[in-house]
Each structure stands twice: as structure tokens, then as C-alpha cells.
Amino acid sequence: MTSIIDETASSPVADSPARALVCRGCGAEYPLAAQHACYQCFGPLEVAYDPAALARVTRAQIVAGPQNIWRYAPLLPVGQDPASRVTLDPGLTPLVSASALAAELGITAPLWVKDDSANPTHSFKDRVVSVALTAARGLGFTRFACASTGNLANSVAAHAARAGTPSIVFIPGDLEQGKVITTAVYGGDLVAIEGSYDDVNRLCSELVETDEFEDTAFVNVNVRPFYAEGSKTLGYEVAEQLGWRIPAQVVIPMASGELLTKIDKAFSELVEIGLVDAPAGGWRVFGAQSAGCNPIATALHKGTDEIVPVRPTGIAKSLNIGDPAAGLYALEAVRRTGGWMDYADDDEIRAAIQLLARTTGVFAETAGGVTTAVLRKLVASGRLDPSLETVVFNTGEGLKTIDAVAEQVGPTHRVKPSLRAAREAGLLG
């Protein structure tokens, strides 16, 4: 595949501020193409931008844009031309004031839930998929693919259906039924792998090297640097929705760890280009994992950079990445900003899903339960300052993981359809 800049497809990217792919390990630079690892040190690649191009971006320019992630196109590597976009137009999801939740947890400053279940396929993955597939089409790929723990599968399949492009999606064989059907219904190929997500990911890394998959963009493999940039929009939106301010504390779920690093990157960019002022004392980044898959948090707790892969267990399947690709960078961001990481077990996750729903009206999937449970722990342990403004990220939709709370909640009364039966059931006082 050739460089995205050289493409003669109908997708001009003339106004992209992206300059190159840069190795996060050794700093080597490469053109903006379908490459995700450094040829010299095998480190992961990241999109680098032209600082002058970013510096020209104004609040007014963003505010005049569409009511979705593409309002931030001047800060993204692709999608400047609306006709080039492969997208369901995700983003500008609600930032919900969570005062009742704050009161229950003993948080005295404003607390917000960034509710990304409001995206078209009901997870934050629509953001990264829109950016990845827009890059993929620009690079000439004609089939869309991914390795997924579920939400990504939903998003890639739906994007492909909307775009009229073939898709092939790879998932672990034990995924929640809701996520399987919500992928299969779009009609693309859906491959259930008898193994864990890490097995699925390894297989996809092999497939992408075959001739038969030369035309195929794996959103989180060969176009991963573009994909990862989509997560920045969550950070941009929070800052804009707070009135061009960065919150003092953010609590973010971790699977690969990439989302956390990109929200932190988004905040840094906004400060560097002068669109926001940093809060006094800077911002602190907190990471949340489940007890069944906590390799990054464990490394932090042990004070090491050595992230020991685990075989994930537990109900928070969308976070079950045992060998997290961006774990090191997540550790770096949390240490640099003075944050912390913690993890929650399945019972804590279930309780937190109910707590969040009852106090905010937001029904989160297990990942949102993880984040809310960890928020509670961070307050209790004193790691998170309850007197500072905090944003907690819900990245997915409770309807996709209803089994998590199916035994916990249900009808409070069962009654025959008569006033007498209602009275006997105690409904009339």
C-alpha cells in the first residue's frame, strides 16, 4: 500500500495537519501509510503533526464544524474533506452532570460522566473506527477488518454496511450474545476464534501479512496509528463541553491502555496550541481495570515498567486484553500527571453499574461499571482528590452486557391486572 499522501483516490487529504508516522520507541519517521511498527526497533508508530498547522486551529473553526467528531478534523490525520469520510458520524456525546453520584461517593467538586454509549453503535469505538476506515479508504483498501472484544466488531461491521464495503471481523468465541448478533446482523463475514482476544489479535497479525489480505485494512493492526488518533476526540470534547477547560482529574478504563494515552495527548495538544489553559496544578490521569485483567495496574502498584501478560477472566470482556499494547505509555501518563490506577472485581463492577444507573440515568456496560467502581475506590483510598473536578468515562452501553446485572435486578412486584391485586401487593400504600 502506498502513502496516504500519494493517493489519487477521490479522497483528498490536502489539509491534513498530519506530517508523518513516528516511532514511539526510537523516534524514527515514516510516511503516512499502512504501517504500524518501526522497521528499526519494532516499536509502535504514532501520528505526528505539523505544529504550525495545529497552531492555526481556532475555537471558532471547531465550533462552526458539524455536531460530531469531524468538528475536530483540523486536529486529526484524515477526514478534512467530508466526502472522504467513512463514518457513522459519532461523537459530541453527552457530558452528564453526576451530582447524586458525587454525593454518594463523597465527592464535593463537580463530577461528570462522559457518556459514550450515545455513539451510533453505542461505544467509543465508533470514533476510532471512523478515523481508521477513512484512512483505510484513502490508502486504497477495499475490505475492512478488525480483531475485537465486541464493541469494535459492532462498529466495524456497521461502518462497512453503511459504506457498502465488505468486512471480515474476528472475535473470541465466548463473546456476549448481544455483541455477536449486533455484528452478524450487518451481513459481513464474522469469524469466531476458539481462543482469547490475544489469540485473535495474534492471528490477525499473521493474516495481515498474507497476500490474500493485502486489500484488507485491520483497523487495529495495519492502520492502527490512524485508529488510535480517533480517541483524541474524547479529550477534545470534554474540554469543549466544559467551556474550553481541562478537568483536574479523569478516570479512564484500560484495555490496551491506548484510550488513556490519547485523552492525555488531546489535553496536551489543546494546551500547546493555546485553545485551553491547563488547570492549576495540571490534570491527573487515572486508569481503571478489572481484577480479572489488571496487568497495567499491577505494574504500577509494583512500581515497575514490566507488564506481565495475563490470561483474562471476569465479566468485563470489552477490557479483557491480557497483553496490552499501550500499557507502558499508560503507565507513563499516569506517573507523569500524578494519577493512579486501580481495579475492581466482578461483584464491585455489578454494583457500580447499578449505582451509576440509579444516580445518573446512564446504563453502562461492564467497562463503565469498572470505571465507576474504580472511581469509588480511588476516593476511598485518598488517591483521587474529592475536592477537584472529575470526569469519568463510560465507554459502552449496558444493553450489550445485560447478563452482568440480569440476576441482580428485575421487577420489584408481580401482580394480576386488578386494583384488588395491586392493593394486596402493597402498591396502594
Place this chain on the structure above:
Amino acid sequence: MTSIIDETASSPVADSPARALVCRGCGAEYPLAAQHACYQCFGPLEVAYDPAALARVTRAQIVAGPQNIWRYAPLLPVGQDPASRVTLDPGLTPLVSASALAAELGITAPLWVKDDSANPTHSFKDRVVSVALTAARGLGFTRFACASTGNLANSVAAHAARAGTPSIVFIPGDLEQGKVITTAVYGGDLVAIEGSYDDVNRLCSELVETDEFEDTAFVNVNVRPFYAEGSKTLGYEVAEQLGWRIPAQVVIPMASGELLTKIDKAFSELVEIGLVDAPAGGWRVFGAQSAGCNPIATALHKGTDEIVPVRPTGIAKSLNIGDPAAGLYALEAVRRTGGWMDYADDDEIRAAIQLLARTTGVFAETAGGVTTAVLRKLVASGRLDPSLETVVFNTGEGLKTIDAVAEQVGPTHRVKPSLRAAREAGLLG
């Protein structure tokens, strides 16, 4: 309960364009209060507006409003003061271009899907609940309730949780698990009634008359006139999203029939106050029911005004109202505009859910399958003109009724995690 105008609560409605409640049967007028039936003829009441107040509304005023239903507050009975709103801020859901679906059905003009699964609790019910509960709080009610086929239950429970107000929700005992859990998780009272929706509705009509429920607003019983007005926002949005134009044809699912009448009413209002021009030849309204619950369509097909109640069957549970309160008015709107009604059986509904997902990326619940299946039938029978612009309404989310397609779709391949297994499964050509 007193008139909404007299309330001294913190919810001023000084700028409401609403003037009175008017009987749809005999035209008798009543103040804007918690009353849903005419004291003289027992006919249903509807909100009437001050024509001069509506005539002052401008496009610029609407466009300057928030990115949700409240941009249309100048055309609604309540919610003019943002502080008065009891709301999850629904609305401005996507109008999706459905060219691939049009091609498959033989429609040559633009075809659009208005995708109301994008609302906060993933159905159009968030619109009506936001308007009803804003009215309810203004009228002094301190508990929120409803009789529901599922989506309304989700919405009322979530609104109550966000507002910190107690709720009690009544559902039929055989509801889909997804809709039960997505209500129960918010922590209010949830009463499963051993009977049909019509049984639930009858019981609620009795409960609302008891002293014990004097403080309770049943969104679709005692504040129903306000509730119903929320559906108008679907019509306003379609017109605005098309560039202040009304489409030539709309296809709308029918349960009580009220949604259809209110979208038609919204179009009429926009023309009357000069915000849009009517399409040449006017607009035609089409209604969609399931074969298991088709009393309104059957009356149309028989050329009668007599709607014979049925005991509903079939998978489209959110449309299973056997004794439709607004059926007569739906018949009137369809006849007056030169539209038609039809119905689809369960197999047709399942096939249409998949067709819609595969061609548009929209995963609809069974009600959306009904509407898409009926669209297909209307084209085939020549009742809908394939050369005229058409909007089809998806009112709910596929994740809530995954059982409907669980046996139809699933993984296309099951493979061990190795390149060799992938090759043997035919994934490498």
C-alpha cells in the same frame, strides 16, 4: 392537581405557546392541567396553541437552540425555561441516507431512515417522556409512572433516575428481558402485570383515580396530552434536516397510532406558520403494523371507521396495543393525505431487520423491522410511489430485541487461532 399556568413551582412556563386542552371529539376547551379526557363526551384531549405565538417562531430562533428537542420549545407546551426541563436531552437523531436500501426495493427517489434509536434510552419515547415529565413537574407531581410495552418503561425509569424523582413503571409480564433489565437497573419500582399491555393500561387508568396515586404522573394517562406533543419533534426534525422541506411520503409504525398523527400535525404546523413550503401534491402518510396486531390497518383495508380491538401476538411487542387510543385519528390522517397502511408478519419483520442493517448500518428493533417490511410491501403493491422522496421511521434499537434475529444471524465461521485453521476454513481464498 391545578392548572400548569397557576403553578408556583420553580418552573415558569410564561413563554409557552400552548393555550388550552381541547377535546378532539366535541371541541370543548379546558385549562392546561392533568386531564386527558373530555368531561362532556369522554373524547381525548389535545394541546391547542395560540396561533399568534406560533406565527412568531422563526427558523433562526430554532437553529440557535440546543442540539436536541428543546430547540423546538417555542412549538411545545412546556420546557421554554431550561431549568424547568425534566429531560435526558433527546432528539436531533440522524437522518440517514439509505441509497442501498432504495436500490434493493426499487425506489428511485431519495430514501431516508430517521433513526431514533440514537436517543438516550434508544427509542423515540425519550421525546414524549421529556415533554410529559416536564409538564408533570410543573403541575406539582412528585412521582413518575407509565404503562409500557418496554421502551417507555426504559425512558421513564431513566428520566426519573436522572431527575432524582421516585418512579413506578408497569409492564406486561412477558416483556423481552432486555427491556425489563434496562428498566429495573435504574432502581425505581417496576411492576410486572400478568396480562397484556391493554390490561396494564386499564389497571393504570384505575390506579390514577386512587388517592394513593394523586401525586403520580402517568406519562401516558393523566398527562397524556402533553406526552403526545413530544412526538411532533420527530416531524420538525425531519423537515429541518431536509433543509426546511417536508418529504412527499413518510412511513410510520403504529401502536396507539398517536405517533403518526403527531408527525402529520407537526408538518401541518410548519406549513401554517410559514417555516416550510408543502411539497407539490402535499405529503402522504403511511402506517405500519404487525400482522399480530393490525386493528388500524384492518379498518382501513375494510373501509370502515370501526376499529375492532385484537389480542396481540407476534414479536413486535413494542407495537402490541390491541385497542389503539388514536387509531381513528391515524385513519383520518392517512385517508386525508392519500396514504395507506399495511402490516408484516414475524418472518417478514426478521428479514427486514437484517435488510435494514445490511444496507444502512442501522440495527433496528422489531418495530423498525415492521416499518421496513411495510415499506417494501407498499412499493411492491404500488401504494407508495417509488419516484417520490420518502422517509421511513426507525423508532427503536435492535439491541433491545436481539432474540428476534438470534436464530437468523451469527458467526459465519468458527476457527481455531492458527493460520492453518484459517486456511482450512477458506478464509484465505
